[in-house]
Amino acid sequence: MFHIYCPYCEELREEEEFHPKGEAHIVRPKDPEACTDEEWGDYLFFRDNPRGIHHELWVHAVGCRKFFNVTRNTVTYEILETYKIGERPTVTAEHLAGGDKQGNVQVASGGQQTVGASGAAVASVKGERA
Amino acid sequence: MSDSTATRANVYDVRPKTEVPAESPLAWSYHTSGRPSVSQKSRVVLRERAMAGHMILRGGAIVLDEAVRGVLGFGLPARPNTLSLSDDGARSIQWLSPDEWLVIVPGGEEFTLERQLREALGDAHYAIVNVSGGQTLLELEGDKARELLMKSTPYDVHPDAFPVGKGVTTVFAKANLILRRPTETRWELVLRRSFADYCYRWLLDAGAEYAIGVEK
């Protein structure tokens, strides 16, 4: 039994009711005609695969059938928060690493150690968000 | 999109006056799987409320609420996963998603209701779809009804988690359906036509140990 908080149903639901849909917050280029092949290919096909904090799009397929966002730790599988479409994540890799971006090294593995300490994130998973 | 396509819909009476044979999605199941009769030993009783009018309303909550209040005399449920009922309990509106509600009325009322709602909604941005032919409603009663549900769905049906007036779309026997609890003792299952036979046979199988009976 693994429960996910649906921000639209406003309650925890069985994992079986959900489907993951890949990386979240991918913005469609405003003017596709003006894109280079590389830019358009990047938009269509290329996705980040971080070790640690990942923002994902999920759908409550057997429920309200709405898409929403999930901040998930790809190392521990822990879901740190769920939030509606159009909202921004409150838990990010930068935030968990104390705002320190370590060059071009992904900070996710550093952030991972502070995952359990994020009270706000835990609260949102338990459905205690306002 | 031009105004005419956005605001005008062809509305068909799917129950014409002439005699056209119509069957519930479970007609075939009754024929092939039978209907165990209700006995003294039955601790779960199943009853189909066949051929009811089912309608999907989509749009903004405020404008739809005003329209259904005017036409039906009661409003949309205020919270997610809840149900609002008319005083006599014969008509209901259920929250399905933030912009989607299921209205169930006694069979035959849906055509008039749809026209009245369209009139009340005017130029508002909304959609009404008559889905009566696509699904059916089962009622489940008896002191073991909750146990039967516990065997079938991962959703928590304990009274603390599932009070009267709640309704959810959820997993049921690896298929899915709408599960709702309009009164203290009665559970309702809204089945899609394509899942109806499977779910019916599942219910008979799961209910066998409670001597499940099917009322005609």
Ligand SMILES: [Zn+2]
């Ligand atoms: Zn949901």
